[in-house]
Amino acid sequence: MNFNEHKPIYLQISDSICEKILNNEYLEDERIPSIRELGTMLGVNPNTVMRSFEYLKSIDVIYDKRGVGFFISPDARRAVKAIYKDEFMNTELPAIIKKIKLLEIDINDLSKKISRELGMKESS
Amino acid sequence: MNFNEHKPIYLQISDSICEKILNNEYLEDERIPSIRELGTMLGVNPNTVMRSFEYLKSIDVIYDKRGVGFFISPDARRAVKAIYKDEFMNTELPAIIKKIKLLEIDINDLSKKISRELGMKESS
Amino acid sequence: MNFNEHKPIYLQISDSICEKILNNEYLEDERIPSIRELGTMLGVNPNTVMRSFEYLKSIDVIYDKRGVGFFISPDARRAVKAIYKDEFMNTELPAIIKKIKLLEIDINDLSKKISRELGMKESS
Amino acid sequence: MNFNEHKPIYLQISDSICEKILNNEYLEDERIPSIRELGTMLGVNPNTVMRSFEYLKSIDVIYDKRGVGFFISPDARRAVKAIYKDEFMNTELPAIIKKIKLLEIDINDLSKKISRELGMKESS
DNA sequence: GTGGTCTAGACCACC
DNA sequence: GTGGTCTAGACCACA
Known part of the structure; x- marks a missing residue:
């Protein structure tokens, strides 16, 4: 993934997930990669991915099952x-x-x- | 003036000046308000205005006469x-x-x- | 069962069992549902139920008969x-x-x- | 400040600020200590304080003036x-x-x- | 294994 | 000086 220079990485990650949702690449109630997985996939620190997920959770686009992972919200x-x-x-x-x-x-x-x-x- | 959350204030000031130029509100070789004037008008630190002017100067949109003020460049x-x-x-x-x-x-x-x-x- | 966001699930399960005891829904020496039963009933990993039972056992609220199940302690x-x-x-x-x-x-x-x-x- | 063991520090900091607001120790539009100040005052990493402020900002209890600091929101x-x-x-x-x-x-x-x-x- | 919290420290843009 | 982002790494509770 190529990150734009002047926009925070964590927001770019959020955007890319939202776009995947819009493009039906992620379906509702589908599990998305774990924080650590995505971190290594993108060459980014897990904390950065977590921030992304925190944001998406705060706007109800994803939800988490504790100990399992994050999932696309129904209606996302x-x-x-x-x-x-x-x-x-x-x-x-x-x-x-x-x-x-x-x-x-x-x-x-x-x-x-x-x-x-x-x-x-x-x-x- | 209402500043956008995510864009540097000094760039937003620059933009507003450029827009005035495009709208012919500021004509070429016209003097623009001083740093202090603009600072108080916008409720902004003079340093921030200064930075704006420096930027505009660097792209040749304004020029300064020392001790007099800043002016719109010819051809701006x-x-x-x-x-x-x-x-x-x-x-x-x-x-x-x-x-x-x-x-x-x-x-x-x-x-x-x-x-x-x-x-x-x-x-x- | 609706789990609270910020409290560990295993403690919420424990609480619900304690409340049943206080309400006399579970009587002393009565058998409670097995780990697996409760797990599927609550839509929760059996490990989580197990942890709950371990906790209740540690504070002497339930006891187990190996191969039979868990029971409410006398005096619970x-x-x-x-x-x-x-x-x-x-x-x-x-x-x-x-x-x-x-x-x-x-x-x-x-x-x-x-x-x-x-x-x-x-x-x- | 004595932090409770089982509640995240950043939420405890948020709580303490909200309580100061309720007690009129912080008045509306009053500046609160900077992230770094509060960090050293509380013996806590600045990141932790920032997280607190982020949360309070997200619920409109504080606002920030860029480059200046955080302030209690009017109506907070x-x-x-x-x-x-x-x-x-x-x-x-x-x-x-x-x-x-x-x-x-x-x-x-x-x-x-x-x-x-x-x-x-x-x-x- | 999962997420969540925290620290230490760096670097940056901005005011 | 201010906040904001990011990294590295640790530790923890939980499922």
């Missing part, structure tokens, strides 16, 4: 999607719109470009 | 626009596209929504 | 009551008093509320 | 009181009532004892 996909969508709509989208205005970008060009990208990625 | 608007556009296209846009895919957002709906917003804002 | 009710009362008076009560002070709760209201609850529960 | 006292009272009423009180029934404790005796304690402590 819907919850993650809601959180992400909410943030996109209320925070990112206004920022995007502001930039489009500020930079005098043509929305039609942009829209076409995005559609093309989506098409490409879906067919790949 | 073009330069800022280039920097912002570059970042938008190469960093933000790919992230946006990824999210659109992940969240299964309809690009046509989105495009319409943005157009409507742009229309509204321009008429305001 | 008296012993459990003494242990619980001691803990209530010396540990819990001071904590309760501290909270009442801190939260500025009216002791008369509280006392009435408790009396009412006791009345209700006894009549049910 | 009311919020803490609500949290504590809620837990007392919904979790602790039912447990107390259960024990009183189970141990056949006389509610009147208990009430008198508590009143006496409250009287003593208030006059001390």
Whole structure:
């Protein structure tokens, strides 16, 4: 896994798990790798992974069975999607719109470009 | 001014100045408020403002006349626009596209929504 | 059975057995369910139940006949009551008093509320 | 500070801060000691203190000014009181009532004892 | 085996 | 100076 420089690793780990949930790579009630496993897999200290899990637990995306491990919460996909969508709509989208205005970008060009990208990625 | 939680304050100050330049609120060779003025206006430590100005100076958006103050560089608007556009296209846009895919957002709906917003804002 | 988050499961199992003893649901020299039975009943690893039984045995609340099962000790009710009362008076009560002070709760209201609850529960 | 053996230190630190708020020893918008200060004061690793502060921040009892320190949130006292009272009423009180029934404790005796304690402590 | 807590110490960005 | 992140490693209780 390649970590972005300026974002805390533990949040990047959380994000990657959320994305796996959105992509149905992790299903609800499925066990995820243990803290130590994931730590060695990612070349990261177990404490860092734990912080990630703590965060995800605090927003009810995962739960733990004591002595067994962490599991994807039932309803996690819907919850993650809601959180992400909410943030996109209320925070990112206004920022995007502001930039489009500020930079005098043509929305039609942009829209076409995005559609093309989506098409490409879906067919790949 | 409301500062975002996760972005350094000095960068947010820089951004707001750049936005003013793009909006033609600050014109080239116009003097901007002094470090102390801006510090008290924003409720921020002058050191933080200073850092902001240092940054803007380093990317040639402002220049200083010693003992007089800081001024918008000639050509600043073009330069800022280039920097912002570059970042938008190469960093933000790919992230946006990824999210659109992940969240299964309809690009046509989105495009319409943005157009409507742009229309509204321009008429305001 | 709903387990509390922060208390070891094996102690919660022990507690529930002690409560049954205090309620005369388990009588002295009565056999209690086997480790495996209880494990499946509670959805818990047999090791955890075992640990519970070990603990109860160590404080002489149950005894085992090898090859037969675990049984409530003679005099268990008296012993459990003494242990619980001691803990209530010396540990819990001071904590309760501290909270009442801190939260500025009216002791008369509280006392009435408790009396009412006791009345209700006894009549049910 | 004497730490209880079986409760995480970081939660005990949080509790002690909440109690100071309830007792008006910390007032709203007052700065609390820095992580490092409190760490040395309590003979505890700064990381442990930070964990405490993270928790308190997550429940909006404190807030931070970047580069300056942590401060008691406006409205913290009311919020803490609500949290504590809620837990007392919904979790602790039912447990107390259960024990009183189970141990056949006389509610009147208990009430008198508590009143006496409250009287003593208030006059001390 | 699992997670949870804690320490020591380092390094960083920021104010 | 402040908080924030991360590592390394230890120890513990629990399942």
